[in-house]
Amino acid sequence: MEKVQIETFTVYGLTLRTANSLEMNPETANIPKHVQLVDSNIEIDYLSDARAYSVYTNYESDVNGFYDLLMGSTEIASAKRKLQSIDVVAGEYLKFDAEGEFPDAIIRAWQTAWAYFSSQDCKHSRAYTTDFEYYQSTNQVSVFIALK
Structure with a gap:
């Protein structure tokens, strides 16, 4: 886990409304x-x-509420459907990395993030603005959690 500064960028893709439950x-x-x-x-x-x-956004409340999930990229070669876009909010994020087969690596990264934010040793608070997963390759992912 490391703290990083993220500048605003736009992701284009398709959106789903869901909840962790x-x-x-x-x-x-x-x-x-x-x-x-x-x-x-x-x-x-x-x-x-x-x-x-x-990109995870439009949080209803916290980790237990509904949220929007937009999947896509900053550069789209072509699309068969009309795309939505979301601007990732600039600011400080905690970055959690994982490697391995998908979706297991993604799940592990989120489990590490959730464990950290629910621990008594947590020194940060989630902003619930925009969080995102960045897929560097077919077996490397980073989960970025926005901080207050």
Whole structure:
């Protein structure tokens, strides 16, 4: 985990409204279906060094409420559907890295973040503005959590 400064940037993609309580149950999880929708409708311009992002925003409350999840990239080669966009809020973020097979690495990164923010040793507060996942490769992910 490390604290980093992020400048504003825009991600274009497709949005889903969900909650962690739904995503923890395989029968009600929407994210796996949303990944398939994004993969079949958006072509990311990897040749221009673009990478995939998932941006979490419009939090209803906290980790227990509903939120919007936009999956996409800063550079889209083509899209079969109309895309939405979100500006990632500039500011301080905590970065949690994980490597390994997806989605296990992504889940591990989030579990590490949740454990940190729920621990008595936590020295930071979440802003619940924009959090995001950045996929460096097919087996490396970083989760960025916005700080107050």
